[in-house]
Amino acid sequence: MRVAMIGSGYVGLVSGACFADFGHHVVCVDKDPGKIDRLHQGVMPIYEPGLEQLVASNVKAGRLSFTTDLAEGIAGAEAIFIAVGTPSRRGDGHADLSYVHAAAREIAANLTNYAVIVTKSTVPVGTGDEVERIMAEANPHAEFAVVSNPEFLREGAAIGDFKRPDRIVVGCENDRARAVMAELYRPLFLNQSPLLFVGRRTAELTKYAANAFLATKITFINEMADLCEAAGANVQDVARGIGLDNRIGSKFLHAGPGYGGSCFPKDTLALVKTAQDFGTPVRIVETVAAVNGQRKRAMAKKVVTAAGGDVRGKRVAVLGLTFKPNTDDMRDSPAIDIIQALQDGGAEIRAYDPEGHEQAAMVLTNVHYATDPYDALEGADVAVLVTEWDAFRALDMDRVKALLKSPVMVDLRNVYDPAEMARRGIAYTSIGR
Known part of the structure; x- marks a missing residue:
């Protein structure tokens, strides 16, 4: 099948590459020419294990391509996915659907054949109805159906999640669209992945x-x-x-x-x-x-307590910046709130993350980025493990103790054993133990 993916970010690029790996011909479209140029050079806009190799193999096979030209990208496509961002709208917290609506208008204006328009972006209930209305208004002669197909991908494990899903949820309102979606996902259905057809609003709410x-x-x-x-x-x-x-x-x-x-x-x-x-x-x-928002700042208080009740003028080593391992995503990472609260208390921050430095630098200021975990720990008054990257799971604790100015560690992921840390003479604080 011919597939177009509007939006080449996390969801669009992973989904497009996986569909191509199934044998479909996929064109990923994005308005950012810099992103498309980098993709043509084999440079990924995100860090996701296995993605670079998956993209390269399918580009080489001629099944995956990239463009900034939406009209070119959707030409002849039987399924057109909308996989653009839906960030929280400033001021009221509602999902910002402006990118979804803009994509719908542009698709309608350039649609020359029947296609199933698939909303892959996470959208509120009723968005499919609005997309359908916008497209019909923009091009009354266009032939299309609007389907909801939410993604359930975990960052850091997205390729495996796409290829071996717990379920595939498809919200559609007619048999012709259902047949297209069934054929699109046929490779997974043959592997007995549950293909759940529901109403469009039901699919939107399920996500x-x-x-x-x-x-x-x-x-x-x-x-x-x-x-x-x-x-x-x-x-x-x-x-x-x-x-x-x-x-x-x-x-x-x-x-x-x-x-x-x-x-x-x-x-x-x-x-x-x-x-x-x-x-x-x-x-x-x-x-x-509400509770989650409060918790992140509360973690900084745990660090302050471990450091003797005051971090002013003290150096804090932060291990892990991204919100989880195996991604470079810093969006709403607990590390942001923790670091900013410690800085408010007068602390100097040295941090290390295997993949997150570039993204972290966009949201954090006055942070020294170390070259490895031990570089971050050297001379620190307290160490804080925030993200459980594999690189932090087997640190040389004798070396850690020698590098720290004072042997104090706060482990916010419960990676280490309290009894073992006590035996090594490290003042150790963890979560709920």
């Missing part, structure tokens, strides 16, 4: 509901961690104890400094606003968003 539920699990175990600390319990054992219950499950029950990233913060907020618009407020999700 928000999934992210809100996972954000709730994270926030729940974080609050249990606080209770464990106060009560003398171990949150990791609590998480195992409840996670072995099949009704609950073990995933997303790892206590930490709060969730971040491109999805959970904006999607929980957008769901809250959508529910308010429909007159059915989602109080649990409202609380989740």
Whole structure:
């Protein structure tokens, strides 16, 4: 099949490359000429394990190409995906749909054959209806159907998630569109990945509901961690104890400094606003968003306490900047709030992240970026492990202790064993233990 992907960011590029790997012919379109030029040179706009090789192999095979010309990109396409950004709108927290609407208008103006217009971007309930209206108004003679096909990709594991999904959710309103989507995903369906056809509004809401539920699990175990600390319990054992219950499950029950990233913060907020618009407020999700926001700054207080109650004039080594490992994404990373709060307290920050320095420099100021973990730790009064990259999971603790000005470490991901750290003479603080 011929496929066009409007938007060559995280979702569009990964999805386009994976569809091409299935044998479809994919054109990725983006308005940023610099991004398209870099893609032509084989330079990825994001860090995602395996993506560079996947793109290169499919470009070489002639199944994947890139352009800034939307008319050229959608010519003859049977499925046209809208995979543009939907950031939180400034001022009110609603999803900003201006990029989606602009894409819909431009697609309609250049559509010359029947095509299924697939909303891949995360959008509020009813967006498909609006896209359909906008396109019909922009080109009354265009033949098309609008479908919702939300993505469920985890950054750092996106290729595997796309090729081996838990489920594929497709929201459509007619049989012709359904047939196109079934053929598009046929390679996965043959591997028995559940292909779930639902109504378009149902698909749109499913994405928000999934992210809100996972954000709730994270926030729940974080609050249990606080209770464990106060009560003398171990949150990791609590998480195992409840996670072995099949009704609950073990995933997303790892206590930490709060969730971040491109999805959970904006999607929980957008769901809250959508529910308010429909007159059915989602109080649990409202609380989740509020608690998560407070937690990130609270982690800085944990560091200050470990440093003796004051960080003014002290050097803090921060290990990990991105919101999770195996990505360079800094969006709503807990590290941002933690570092800014420590800087407000007068701390000097030395940081190291395997992939995040370039993106971090866009949102943080007065941070010295180290060349490796040990460079960050040298001469620091306290070390803080914020993101659980593999590079931080087996640090030489004797070397760490020797490099630190004082042997103090705050582990916000519970990577290390408290008893082992005590044996090595390191003052160690973790989460919920």
